[in-house]
Structure formats: C-alpha cells, structure tokens
Amino acid sequence: MxxxxxxxxxxxxxxxxxxxxxxxxxxxxxxxxxxxxxxxxxxxxxxRDRDDLLGQVMRRTRERLAPDPAVVERTMRAPRDAKLVAELMRQLVDRMRADRASNLAMLELRLEATRRAALGDELGGFLTAEHTELIDFHLGAGLPGDRIGVALLYFAMSGLLLDDLTLPAIPDQYRTDELVATLVARVLSAPR
The missing domain is CATH 1.10.10 (Arc Repressor Mutant, subunit A)
Structure with missing residues (x-):
C-alpha cells in the first residue's frame, strides 16, 4: 500500500x-x-478494495466540507440569537454550493451504504456522531433552541440542500437567505 x-x-x-x-x-x-x-x-x-476506497472517499468528503475554523470563530463573535443561527445556515449553503462534487458524492455514498453493510456501518456511525456533535455545538454555544428544535433545523436544512443539489429549480423559486431566516425563526421559536 x-x-x-x-x-x-x-x-x-x-x-x-x-x-x-x-x-x-x-x-x-x-x-x-x-x-x-x-x-x-x-x-x-x-x-485495498472497493470498501476501503469508499470509506476513504467518505472521510475525504467530510474533510472538504468541514467549515473553516477561523470563519466559525469569527462568526461566533456575534450575539447568540436567531440571526447568528441563520448566518451559520447560510454559510452551510455556501459551503455546499462551493463544493457541489463532495455533496453529490456523499449522496452517492449514502445510496451505496444501503447496499454495502461495511460502508453503511461506517457512514451511519460517522453521520450519527456528526449529528450529535452539531446539536451539542449549537446548544453548548448558547444558541437559541432546544435539542428537538436543532434536530428539526438539521433535517429541514438537509432537505433544502438536497433539493438545491438535485432540483435547483425548486429552491430557485425563493430567495435562499429568506428561506433560511424564516426556517430558523419558525423552528427555533415554535412551541412544542
């Protein structure tokens, strides 16, 4: 090797x-x-083999899609409110659009993981840990919302990103910044 x-x-x-x-x-x-x-x-x-290749590709996509720590540090200097959460979500959309290939590759890996148990286990474990880390970051940073609200925000943003990647005509009907700001405001302020 x-x-x-x-x-x-x-x-x-x-x-x-x-x-x-x-x-x-x-x-x-x-x-x-x-x-x-x-x-x-x-x-x-x-x-070594296809499983090794797919696992390494998965890890590389995550490296490429990770936010720049310096940008996050600068962004987090703002007041901990819905505007800051919306800004973080806009930055997420910008990163996704800037590296469309990594996001499409991750979608392909998710589909492949349904057919390859080893990849499914590795990808599932990684994405579950990442999901937990994102929620813990949000709550630990004192941003508005509770665990369920942040999870809903995660899932809603995932849908927005999926449509933006695969069927951009749908989100193009709206101003993305306005969609994100409205989503954040409604999800994080909605009573249970």
Missing amino acids: RQNPARRTALLDAAIDVLARDGSRGLTLRAIDAAASVPTGTATNYF
Whole structure:
C-alpha cells in the first residue's frame, strides 16, 4: 500500500469528482486514474478494495466540507440569537454550493451504504456522531433552541440542500437567505 499522502489526496479528490459525475457504478480504479491524470494502475496501489476506497472517499468528503475554523470563530463573535443561527445556515449553503462534487458524492455514498453493510456501518456511525456533535455545538454555544428544535433545523436544512443539489429549480423559486431566516425563526421559536 503506497504512502504518498499528496498522491492519495489527489486520487481521493478525483474519486469524489468521478462519483459525483458518474455515480457509484462509474467509480472504477481506472476512472479514478484517468480523472487524476496518473498512469493506469496507480489507484490500485492506494486502495485495498472497493470498501476501503469508499470509506476513504467518505472521510475525504467530510474533510472538504468541514467549515473553516477561523470563519466559525469569527462568526461566533456575534450575539447568540436567531440571526447568528441563520448566518451559520447560510454559510452551510455556501459551503455546499462551493463544493457541489463532495455533496453529490456523499449522496452517492449514502445510496451505496444501503447496499454495502461495511460502508453503511461506517457512514451511519460517522453521520450519527456528526449529528450529535452539531446539536451539542449549537446548544453548548448558547444558541437559541432546544435539542428537538436543532434536530428539526438539521433535517429541514438537509432537505433544502438536497433539493438545491438535485432540483435547483425548486429552491430557485425563493430567495435562499429568506428561506433560511424564516426556517430558523419558525423552528427555533415554535412551541412544542
């Protein structure tokens, strides 16, 4: 197994692009080599098997989609109110749009996880932990809302992002900033 970290990252980024463009069935080692502009057979030196490849792609998409800590730190200097939550959600939409390939690749990985138990276990565990971390961050930062409200916000934003990625004509009917601000205001202030 090769250990060149820069080459591995280039191959994983190429795999994300292939997965986003061609779907799971188009994700072959040969396609990754071509997308990374490396000699045929290079990817076989970096991935034990398809499960290893998919797991590494999943981890790489999460690296690419993670918010910049400096941006989060600056954003969190604002008062802890619904405006700040809406700003965090707008930043989420901006990150998703800036790296559409990683988000589409994650959708493909979610579908593939329904057919591959090992990937399903790894992805399910990771996304469950991420979901808990997001809620804990929100509540720990003193942002408005309770655990259920933040979970509802997460699921509603997931739907908005899914439509924005796959059927952009639907969210394009609305101003995204207005949708996000209204969503935050209604979800976080709704009585149970």
